[in-house]
Amino acid sequence: MSGAPPGGSAAGAAPFILGLDIGGTKLAAGVAGEDGRVLSREVIPARTEEGPEAMIARLVELGRRVLAASGVSPAAIAATGISCGGPLDIRDGIVREPTNLPGWIDIPLVSRLTDDFADVLERKPVYLENDANAAAMAEHRYGAGRGVRNLVYLTISTGIGGGVIVSDRVVEGESGNAAEIGHMSLCHDGWACPCGSRGCLEAFASGTNIARRARERLAGGQPSSLSALSPEAVTAREVAAAARAGDPLACAVWDETVAVLGAGVGSIINLFNPRLVILGGGVTAVGDQLIEPVRRIALERAFSSMAAEADVVIAELGTDIGIVGAVAAAQARLAEQA
Amino acid sequence: MSGAPPGGSAAGAAPFILGLDIGGTKLAAGVAGEDGRVLSREVIPARTEEGPEAMIARLVELGRRVLAASGVSPAAIAATGISCGGPLDIRDGIVREPTNLPGWIDIPLVSRLTDDFADVLERKPVYLENDANAAAMAEHRYGAGRGVRNLVYLTISTGIGGGVIVSDRVVEGESGNAAEIGHMSLCHDGWACPCGSRGCLEAFASGTNIARRARERLAGGQPSSLSALSPEAVTAREVAAAARAGDPLACAVWDETVAVLGAGVGSIINLFNPRLVILGGGVTAVGDQLIEPVRRIALERAFSSMAAEADVVIAELGTDIGIVGAVAAAQARLAEQA
Known part of the structure; x- marks a missing residue:
């Protein structure tokens, strides 16, 4: 449709994405619109020694906080993107065993986060992407590779x-x-x-x-x-x-x-x-x-x-690249399925 | 359309491809249908020392001969594919300067062959593809990679x-x-x-x-x-x-x-x-x-x-891979444009 905003969703449809970035050093979350601009962001230490359960719980809280801070209505969030170190199985939404996340073995992260955000995001799609691929998508969509x-x-x-x-x-x-x-x-x-x-x-x-x-x-x-x-x-x-x-x-x-x-x-x-x-x-x-x-x-x-x-x-994108990558990955997946 | 034959063209439309393979040792040509089966083929020495003009003239004659030998009406030929060593510019149809083809420098092969076959093939599309990419397409479509x-x-x-x-x-x-x-x-x-x-x-x-x-x-x-x-x-x-x-x-x-x-x-x-x-x-x-x-x-x-x-x-495809690659490349390009 001519005049539709970028990102694969039609004008007027939910145009915002919740982006989550899981690294070995820090966890980050942010909300961005279809122009890739990050409206709210927060970064906390990863504390990988606590293991996946505690980290996921903190990530969910982080997501809720940036969602609230963004001023965007949960109804306007089209999807959640997750950027995470590989190996992953992105089709099945499973974190296989990233070297930087000890103890994360075959974690069904997509179904887990779909459940954990169900009360606010109504089981809208959650997409998992390899962190480096997500960063490439961010630079392609919003950075040096536009x-x-x-x-x-x-x-x-x-x-x-x-x-x-x-x-x-x-x-x-x-x-x-x-x-x-x-x-x-x-x-x-x-x-x-x-x-x-x-x-x-x-x-x-x-x-x-x-x-x-x-x-x-x-x-x-x-x-x-x-x-x-x-x-x-x-x-x-x-x-x-x-x-x-x-x-x-x-x-x-x-x-x-x-x-x-x-x-x-x-x-x-x-x-x-x-x-x-x-x-x-x-x-x-x-x-x-x-x-x-x-x-x-x-x-x-x-x-x-x-x-x-x-x-x-x-690269042009700075420290936000993890969040913007998660957002770009979700946008690409939404567009694929449109 | 369900039931349409493979290759991107609708049932009943011209389903055959003329495939040309330009190598440093030999020139090959063949006609294949949408199942990749080669109906007629001929291989001649490349004689690269004769330079591009003489080689192209012999390639055109070769193409005409396999077309006649195939029994396929020229009207049933959807396109011509060319497999050639790189570097090429496949979008503009130009052979840049392949190491195995001395003297071939910036030859506008696609427009050249479109002209040279105009009397029989009525300026139907001619597509140029890097020989190794064409072979990959052949194995993907008809060989070990089906x-x-x-x-x-x-x-x-x-x-x-x-x-x-x-x-x-x-x-x-x-x-x-x-x-x-x-x-x-x-x-x-x-x-x-x-x-x-x-x-x-x-x-x-x-x-x-x-x-x-x-x-x-x-x-x-x-x-x-x-x-x-x-x-x-x-x-x-x-x-x-x-x-x-x-x-x-x-x-x-x-x-x-x-x-x-x-x-x-x-x-x-x-x-x-x-x-x-x-x-x-x-x-x-x-x-x-x-x-x-x-x-x-x-x-x-x-x-x-x-x-x-x-x-x-x-790989599964044998000595026909050059011809089948040229055919598969043309089929893929036709499908892209369908």
């Missing part, structure tokens, strides 16, 4: 995750777990990854692993300004800062990091022929120090015809 | 190419060149690839490169039953045969090959969460000697949740 049909989103933080948009739709795969870009091997017989494979991008270039590699060099006795810090204080941010200041150890770690990330992004361009590769996550806070060499190396390594069509940029 | 929504097709022959089907549609990317799986890096700082990158799957595990690696070991003086052959006679097939007979040099080359292929397929499973990875191309003629170790290594290296949903199998 108007782009084919993009790859890569989040570089504690771990490395990703989401792929092909012809304006997220690539789900058989059960919604596609785009585990952190676990493509860039070194088939190289460094071990806790996932059981070798040479995984995440096990080298995530924030945690940038710091680990710097600590290993320090422990090996290489001189560095970072040796003034306690081992725990050596973070990816500190490594980046020391590299900017010209510290040789930090420069070596950083150069290796962008080399491997650049090779990975180059492969991603050859695999997906995207218009954009969008880098998000905490490690991208350093900006040009990361994006410039990764872009240069990736575009050099990709096929020239595909490199000419592609660019590598920083 | 009924599977998410699959990855990998062809291992002179080079390594691929095609990805997500939710029953081929992943094209911005210009139809996605799924260059042969150019994902499995060794970010490793072996050089003619494409300019390093560690590319193709530059290690294609038929040509299996043979090259064996020849390099022979030249280095390692004893082997293969040293009885002239260097040119050392092919991937001979390496596989010698490995089956227990030759240590050939076994080492073969073990490295399946290790790298297994790592690559494992990454592919993590990236696409497919139901099937289908291996085709000349090197797969050895059957279990290739597929068994590649399956085992790939499923070991992939995330267990995704490995549990995936299998690695051999």
Whole structure:
């Protein structure tokens, strides 16, 4: 229908979404409209040690609070979206066993939350989405990827995750777990990854692993300004800062990091022929120090015809990306079913 | 419409496709119906040294001959499909500069063939598709991937190419060149690839490169039953045969090959969460000697949740895959536009 608002619902129909974001560090909830603008939000510590039951109970309370704070009538909420670490089964709405959520094993989260919100949301649909896929959908709909049909989103933080948009739709795969870009091997017989494979991008270039590699060099006795810090204080941010200041150890770690990330992004361009590769996550806070060499190396390594069509940029959505991702995922699923 | 034949056209409408396959070694043409059965086919040497003009002229003659031999009235031909090596621009119908077709630079093949067949086919649509994507579409529609929504097709022959089907549609990317799986890096700082990158799957595990690696070991003086052959006679097939007979040099080359292929397929499973990875191309003629170790290594290296949903199998379509791929690509494009 011409003139209908975006998001798949007809003009006048319930246009708001409750977005829930379940992470290993924090739980977040928010209410957003069809323009992706977050009307109310709240973030609380995840406290994963309490296990799924207590966490779900706190998440439901959080959802109720942001719903009340938004001023939106529950009748105007079309659906609830949940962004959660994988592996999941998004079709059946089951959280399989995310590495960042100990004790969450085969939790039927969608039916659980449908029940728990039944009094206010009248069993309106609840959709579960892999957190990185949800973030990709958020950047595609509301961020750096607006108007782009084919993009790859890569989040570089504690771990490395990703989401792929092909012809304006997220690539789900058989059960919604596609785009585990952190676990493509860039070194088939190289460094071990806790996932059981070798040479995984995440096990080298995530924030945690940038710091680990710097600590290993320090422990090996290489001189560095970072040796003034306690081992725990050596973070990816500190490594980046020391590299900017010209510290040789930090420069070596950083150069290796962008080399491997650049090779990975180059492969991603050859695999997906995207218009954009969008880098998000905490490690991208350093900006040009990361994006410039990764872009240069990736575009050099990709096929020239595909490199000419592609660019590598920083994500636009900030700390709200979890909530906006959950919202975008629910909007996409509603549109699919319209 | 219930009861309509597959392929996107209504019952009674023109249900046949002229399929053309342009390779570096041979040109092929065939006519197929909506069930993918090839009614007539002909294959001639490509003779790429003659350049695009002469090749296109011979391809048009070939198309006319298979059309006549098929017994199908030109009025019953709905479209022409072309399978060709990339890079291409499939939307504009332009062959950019395939590595296997010297001298083919920015050839507007779709408009060219629309004109050249105008007298018999009345300017009915002509569709261009990347050869590996076309083969993936053929296996999805008529081969090992029938009924599977998410699959990855990998062809291992002179080079390594691929095609990805997500939710029953081929992943094209911005210009139809996605799924260059042969150019994902499995060794970010490793072996050089003619494409300019390093560690590319193709530059290690294609038929040509299996043979090259064996020849390099022979030249280095390692004893082997293969040293009885002239260097040119050392092919991937001979390496596989010698490995089956227990030759240590050939076994080492073969073990490295399946290790790298297994790592690559494992990454592919993590990236696409497919139901099937289908291996085709000349090197797969050895059957279990290739597929068994590649399956085992790939499923070991992939995330267990995704490995549990995936299998690695051999392609079903044989030497007709180029023609059937061109046909399947045209059928998909017709259905898109219906």
